[in-house]
Amino acid sequence: MYKTIIIEDEQRIREALSIMLEMVAQDQIQIIAYAESVEEAVKLIDRLKPDLVFMDIMLQNGTGFDVLKQISFNSFHLIFTTAYEQHAINAFKYSAIDYLLKPIDPDELKTAIERIALLQERVLEKQQLTELQQNLSKTPDRIILPTQEAMYVVKLEQILRCETSGSYTTFFLNDGRKIMVSKPLKNYEDLLEPPMFFRIHQSHLINVNSIVSYSREGMVHMNDKSVVPISRGKKEQFFKLMKEEN
Template identity: 40%
Template sequence: MIKTIIIDDEDHCTARVLNLIEQHPNTFDVLATCNTVDLALKVVPVMQPDLVFLDIQIHDKTGFNFLQEIDKVSFKVIFTTAFDNYAIKAFKYSAIDYLLKPIDKDDFDGAINRLKEDLNSKNIESQIQSLFKNLKPNTKKVITIPSLTGFETLKVDDIIHLEADTSYTHIYTSNNKLMVSKPIKYYEDLLDENIFFKTHKSHLINLDHVKQYYKGKQSYVVMSNDSQVPISVRKKDEFLKRFD
């Protein structure tokens, strides 16, 4: 059973989460519901949940205030929010799950399936720290990458290029190569399209790391790590416009 606490200041939103939880019998043990940050700060350290459903806006405080006040975040967090705003990108970069209100059953079920796969991971503290970095305006973003042993955090600026490998993606930096169990489309949607460009169905590059361009029947670029990345015929004109 997943020991669970719900933190939300709207009764109907709490009721919705409870209703969805009931549709997963023998999965959750709901320890408490809290409608203020102050109450949550008293309840959570004592009850030590495995999972917290955490609203972003809670009266005059936020779920982020709650996390900053907790001495050690040892539980999984699924954020719930009515706003598809700047925070959503920060959640994705930090590999933290979220649900948009009104919460859809399929979205909820998907989040719970991902949670079950990752429930024993001990890296939530580093994910939360990445989240706080990514929430700060005008700061260099970091991205949390799942690995066999947990998570690795990369500066987005350090990513040179990404290469598809069926449903996996290879991520190349200047001194490392990671294989991630997510398709390249996930990163294409996640990363800033003004900086990252898909040169080919299997390749996504960081334009800031392009060192040389070679034209020809099969044009390609040489990246800052000296790797060669092909540019498809249909992508060539769009690529060259980026350097006009």
């Protein structure tokens, strides 16, 4: 049972989220408090020490970031709720921070609860929050890759290619590092987009700037000496992209 605090300054949204939580996770969620302001949220989190916090970004007298900067207790799962558009949604994804888009969908809420159930005790890294704030104000140029060992902050230009196997994706970087994350490649495809990146195969996504050569037969040679196949369905699109690049 997750002791839960809802931080939201709109009453109708607080009520709607409470009802949905009772519908989709009655046996998992115990709502122990509500907060509308930054000050109230900070006091409640430090005093009640919740397991889970739902937090709106924009509050009455500040933001969710203000709350996170002031709290002493931070050993809880955090799910932001936001009405932001696609640019901001991508910012959350780049920063590897969980979010729900308003109006909140019950199925997505249920999935979010199931997702945190798979995690151990979680402390949100300050680096993630810093990246999120930066990404909300500009076009992201870095991505956070969460693994069991650490949170890796990687510049997009450092990524040579990605290779997926089942529900795991390995990022190959230009400094020789390999970072494996427990998410399939489809989770990153909308973040690593053309013209810099191209999904060349069901199992491969490459940085176009790291191509050394390619053949009409459908093989791409990368500057890490790897050879990546072009799927039959991607050939025409790939050759068109290469023509445009030249």
